[in-house]
Amino acid sequence: MNAVAGNAVLEVSGLEKHFGGIKAVRGVSFSVRKGEILGIIGPNGCGKSTLFNCILGQLAPSAGTVRLNGEDVTGLRPSDLNRRGVGRTFQLLQVFPDLTVRENLVLAGQEHHGTMMGRLFGPRDAGLSDAADRMIGFFKLDHLADAKAGGLSYGQQKLLDAAMAFMGGPQIVLLDEPAGGVNLTMLASLKDRLRAMNDELGATFVVIEHNMEFVMSLCTRVIVLAEGKVLAEGTPAEVRADPAVMEAYLGH
Amino acid sequence: MNARTDFAAVGQGAPRRALSRIDPALVSIVLAAAILWFAPVGMGRYGTYVLTLWLVMAIAVMGLNLTLGVAGLKSLAQAAFMGIGAYTVGILTAKAGMSWYPAFAIATLATFAMGIVVGFPALRVRAHYLAFVTLAFTSLVWLVLRNEEWLTGGTFGLSNIPRPTLFGARLDDALSFHRFVVVVTMILTLAIWWLLRSPWGRAFLALRENPVRAASLGVDVRAYTLLAFAIGSAYGGMAGALYAPLVEFIDPSPFAISASFFLLLMVVAGGSGYLFGPFVGALLGVVLPEWLRFTGGLYLIIFAAIVLLLLIACPKGVLGLAEMLWARAARLVRRTP
Ligand SMILES: Nc1ncnc2c1ncn2[C@@H]1O[C@H](COP(=O)(O)OP(=O)(O)OP(=O)(O)O)[C@@H](O)[C@H]1O
Ligand SMILES: [Mg+2]
Numbered sequence: 258m259n260a261v262a263g264n265a266v267l268e269v270s271g272l273e274k275h276f277g278g279i280k281a282v283r284g285v286s287f288s289v290r291k292g293e294i295l296g297i298i299g300p301n302g303c304g305k306s307t308l309f310n311c312i313l314g315q316l317a318p319s320a321g322t323v324r325l326n327g328e329d330v331t332g333l334r335p336s337d338l339n340r341r342g343v344g345r346t347f348q349l350l351q352v353f354p355d356l357t358v359r360e361n362l363v364l365a366g367q368e369h370h371g372t373m374m375g376r377l378f379g380p381r382d383a384g385l386s387d388a389a390d391r392m393i394g395f396f397k398l399d400h401l402a403d404a405k406a407g408g409l410s411y412g413q414q415k416l417l418d419a420a421m422a423f424m425g426g427p428q429i430v431l432l433d434e435p436a437g438g439v440n441l442t443m444l445a446s447l448k449d450r451l452r453a454m455n456d457e458l459g460a461t462f463v464v465i466e467h468n469m470e471f472v473m474s475l476c477t478r479v480i481v482l483a484e485g486k487v488l489a490e491g492t493p494a495e496v497r498a499d500p501a502v503m504e505a506y507l508g509h
Numbered sequence: 510m511n512a513r514t515d516f517a518a519v520g521q522g523a524p525r526r527a528l529s530r531i532d533p534a535l536v537s538i539v540l541a542a543a544i545l546w547f548a549p550v551g552m553g554r555y556g557t558y559v560l561t562l563w564l565v566m567a568i569a570v571m572g573l574n575l576t577l578g579v580a581g582l583k584s585l586a587q588a589a590f591m592g593i594g595a596y597t598v599g600i601l602t603a604k605a606g607m608s609w610y611p612a613f614a615i616a617t618l619a620t621f622a623m624g625i626v627v628g629f630p631a632l633r634v635r636a637h638y639l640a641f642v643t644l645a646f647t648s649l650v651w652l653v654l655r656n657e658e659w660l661t662g663g664t665f666g667l668s669n670i671p672r673p674t675l676f677g678a679r680l681d682d683a684l685s686f687h688r689f690v691v692v693v694t695m696i697l698t699l700a701i702w703w704l705l706r707s708p709w710g711r712a713f714l715a716l717r718e719n720p721v722r723a724a725s726l727g728v729d730v731r732a733y734t735l736l737a738f739a740i741g742s743a744y745g746g747m748a749g750a751l752y753a754p755l756v757e758f759i760d761p762s763p764f765a766i767s768a769s770f771f772l773l774l775m776v777v778a779g780g781s782g783y784l785f786g787p788f789v790g791a792l793l794g795v796v797l798p799e800w801l802r803f804t805g806g807l808y809l810i811i812f813a814a815i816v817l818l819l820l821i822a823c824p825k826g827v828l829g830l831a832e833m834l835w836a837r838a839a840r841l842v843r844r845t846p
């Protein structure tokens with residue numbers, strides 16, 4: 258057990274990732290407390306997605322550890338990590354276009370309870386459709402529940418993508434640019450729903466975003482990455498006022 | 510293979526809707542079995558044999574359809590698993606005097622277990638690498654069947670494979686064995702139908718569509734990949750276990766590499782991923798060669814050419830084509846008041 262582990266859901270320390278000569282992530286440490294919305298910002302190619310992929314077992318980190326509720330989960334497979342309660346989205350939209358909205362959510366939730374055998378021989382649904390419908394209601398996708406995901410607008414698909422990450426009752430969710438490419442109207446409802454996720458359901462999550470207004474108004478705390486390192490950390494107001502950040506990121 | 514077809518069964522996840530009316534696929538399976546039970550009446554020995562052969566091939570294709578069509582794992586080993594099933598039953602019944610039922614169970618378990626082993630390469634690199642490994646496995650099995658004469662009879666094959674008995678009566682005549690195969694086929698089709706409606710079916714589909722996203726949602730890609738491979742292989746084994754007593758004589762030739770390609774073509778031609786695709790594919794695969802018999806050894810090439818043309822016209826196979834035409838007709842009907 259770690260000193261900070263008391264209330265840190267996720268704790269990343271000294272994480273590094275090298276691709277040959279490229280050092281994409283160079284010793285990043287941070288922790289996320291329960292009920293927090295942490296923002297991660299930084300210029301293109303500064304290592305944000307690579308950081309997520311190392312935390313989530315998609316890539317093997319070159320060094321460093323990842324702890325979930327104080328337990329070392331470094332290098333676990335993505336599916337194991339997910340079943341232990343870490344949800345995620347990818348930078349590029351990844352829903353299942355041929356499945357309906359409800360089926361996408363059922364799929365996202367089905368592996369979180371019971372055993373493989375139970376899933377084959379047990380009750381077909383086991384409350385999954387109801388859980389999916391609650392998520393559909395929460396994200397206000399009711400009118401689209403039975404529509405194929407591939408037929409939804411881009412913004413609606415991004416909303417579904419995020420909703421899928423919250424299925425199965427995760428302890429923390431990592432969202433990689435949830436607002437990327439989403440139009441203004443949808444952006445408002447996306448932010449509104451994510452905020453409600455946190456306010457009403459106490460969800461903890463980390464958001465990578467380029468949209469400053471989105472990050473600053475949604476997050477409780479922000480980390481600025483530059484060239485694979487943490488450049489600054491603080492409340493949105495503090496980060497905004499930091500001259501180094503101005504220079505490295507906001508200023509250009 | 511870009512046929513992103515849904516299993517008609519997959520995604521009827523909400524039992525609220527599923528229970529409110531009986532699944533048409535279920536009705537079709539039982540109805541088709543009833544029709545096939547009586548179909549050979551007046552057909553003669555040979556006609557009945559072809560009909561039975563069609564069902565046996567359909568079982569093998571059904572297995573490959575699960576592995577390839579639903580889970581997206583490109584296997585070229587299905588003929589080998591069919592061969593292992595056929596020889597297991599052939600050796601155990603004809604040589605060791607075992608009854609068909611335990612021999613069938615052993616063939617099923619053996620091919621299931623081998624499916625897990627052969628499926629391992631699928632965990633590393635997908636697609637082409639897997640195709641090569643499974644191809645190598647098929648040639649290895651074929652070589653063993655041909656060379657280990659003490660066990661398999663080599664090129665002379667195994668003869669006098671007995672038919673199973675049922676309630677003490679041997680199913681020696683073509684009609685009663687056909688009916689036996691109809692019942693087994695119905696049970697195996699129902700099992701696949703049932704499997705695909707379960708969360709496993711959804712996980713297999715997710716595996717094919719987007720394994721990375723599936724893993725991020727908790728889908729154990731390793732376990733499901735091996736299971737899709739093993740179950741598909743076991744279907745190949747069970748088809749072989751029925752094939753041996755059907756033809757009563759087996760040699761290695763029907764289980765060579767070309768047969769694996771042929772089975773793959775049947776999956777694609779019938780409609781990759783569709784529940785009933787294998788029956789259409791196997792029908793093409795069993796009946797067309799009969800018609801193309803006059804072309805001699807060219808029938809595989811001609812069959813491949815026909816499949817190619819079919820796929821250019823409709824990448825989703827015969828059932829994909831039917832679905833498209835049906836949707837178009839439905840739209841027309843709706844438009845005319
Ligand atoms: N698989 C890989 N192989 C080699 N280099 C990689 C790989 N993945 C990422 N990189 C490099 O690592 C660096 C960080 O990339 P990353 O995608 O993490 O940036 P990012 O902060 O998410 O950028 P963006 O804002 O554009 O999404 C980049 O220089 C990128 O080219
Ligand atoms: Mg990125």
